[in-house]
Amino acid sequence: MTAADTQGAVTAAETKGVQTRSDAVAEVAVVGAGLMGAALARALADAGHHVRIWNRTPERAQKLAAERLRPVRTIQEAVSSADLVIACTASYDTTRAALAPVTDWGEAALVNLGTGTPEETEAMAEWAGERQLPYLDGSLLCFPDFVGSPDTLILYAGEPGVWERHQSVLRALGGGSRFLSEQVRAACVVETAVIGSFYVTAVGAYVEAATYAQSQGVSAEMMRDATRLVLRTLGRSTKEAAAAIESGEHATDQATLATYANGARHCLSALRADGHQARLLAAAVENLEAARAAGLGELGIYAQTGIVHGPADPPHAPEHPESPGAAP
Numbered sequence: 001m002t003a004a005d006t007q008g009a010v011t012a013a014e015t016k017g018v019q020t021r022s023d024a025v026a027e028v029a030v031v032g033a034g035l036m037g038a039a040l041a042r043a044l045a046d047a048g049h050h051v052r053i054w055n056r057t058p059e060r061a062q063k064l065a066a067e068r069l070r071p072v073r074t075i076q077e078a079v080s081s082a083d084l085v086i087a088c089t090a091s092y093d094t095t096r097a098a099l100a101p102v103t104d105w106g107e108a109a110l111v112n113l114g115t116g117t118p119e120e121t122e123a124m125a126e127w128a129g130e131r132q133l134p135y136l137d138g139s140l141l142c143f144p145d146f147v148g149s150p151d152t153l154i155l156y157a158g159e160p161g162v163w164e165r166h167q168s169v170l171r172a173l174g175g176g177s178r179f180l181s182e183q184v185r186a187a188c189v190v191e192t193a194v195i196g197s198f199y200v201t202a203v204g205a206y207v208e209a210a211t212y213a214q215s216q217g218v219s220a221e222m223m224r225d226a227t228r229l230v231l232r233t234l235g236r237s238t239k240e241a242a243a244a245i246e247s248g249e250h251a252t253d254q255a256t257l258a259t260y261a262n263g264a265r266h267c268l269s270a271l272r273a274d275g276h277q278a279r280l281l282a283a284a285v286e287n288l289e290a291a292r293a294a295g296l297g298e299l300g301i302y303a304q305t306g307i308v309h310g311p312a313d314p315p316h317a318p319e320h321p322e323s324p325g326a327a328p
């Protein structure tokens with residue numbers, strides 16, 4: 001921390017309209033000047049903190065030079081006198097490789113914001129522990145454009161003391177950020193579920209859908225209009241699904257799982273007839289059919305939670321429906 005700067009900097013990233021107030025200006029090292037690392041460094045500098053940025057390819061860091069944002073050539077130079085080291089490289093392995101040459105961590109705490117598996121968060125915490133380095137593991141639930149915004153959510157897990165000491169700095173990256181748990185894997189588990197398992201699949205499914213629709217002459221504007229209502233329903237469905245899975249209550253008076261299965265098989269037939277692979281829709285049909293085969297057909301669609309855990313069945317190509325069913 002720079003003693004001269006402890007009057008309480010009002011932090012304002014004008015371009016994002018962030019109105020975070022930090023208690024003090026911090027010395028922050030950012031490791032990684034990729035798309036995300038660059039956004040993190042800029043948001044911290046915009047918030048009034050002093051940032052040193054290191055990148056494996058130095059030219060990428062050099063391009064970011066600005067007021068309060070200083071590219072440095074060596075990782076030790078970045079880390080020296082830092083209160084907080086924020087790493088965001090391609091993987092946990094690359095972050096460890098980047099940090100390996102550091103011999104003196106001073107008073108710094110380490111926060112890793114790169115993506116990995118829950119197991120990797122634990123290995124990283126162990127690595128930090130071997131160096132007496134306080135550690136927090138973070139999960140970015142956003143694109144670089146959202147970094148520094150008041151409602152951006154970045155989740156943290158690990159040593160609560162690191163969060164308590166540095167939360168005002170970390171909130172400059174996302175005003176809605178939260179500490180979840182002392183279990184260092186906790187934030188990564190949420191990212192794995194919400195971004196990896198859900199968002200990536202949902203976007204992929206939409207790409208399949210829009211490709212099919214446009215091949216049938218449906219305009220992008222029509223797709224946008226039709227999607228708007230479905231997105232509202234999806235918002236409701238995600239809330240209902242999480243609640244149903246938690247409670248185990250799967251009765252429905254709206255649409256049974258069997259109805260969805262029939263409808264989805266019709267849709268799959270339509271896409272396949274037009275030469276589309278529809279891999280994600282096929283996977284959804286496979287889940288629904290497995291749930292129906294397990295006797296869950298008369299329950300609601302979220303009852304397929306009963307078949308998603310455990311060894312996978314051998315993959316099979318969904319057959320054409322024998323009798324027409326109502327589309328959900």
Ligand SMILES: NC(=O)c1ccc[n+]([C@@H]2O[C@H](COP(=O)([O-])OP(=O)(O)OC[C@H]3O[C@@H](n4cnc5c(N)ncnc54)[C@H](OP(=O)(O)O)[C@@H]3O)[C@@H](O)[C@H]2O)c1
Binds near residue numbers: 035055056091113140
């Ligand atoms: N972009 C997003 O929307 C987003 C959202 C959430 C989470 N994330 C996560 O944030 C992390 C960075 O993503 P990004 O979008 O910034 O990726 P990126 O633009 O591809 O940047 C990758 C960064 O990792 C560095 N790197 C790669 N291999 C390295 C090695 N062996 N040693 C040292 N540094 C190495 C790169 O350095 P060089 O420049 O030298 O190659 C660069 O700084 C990833 O874990 C990603 O999953 C990104």
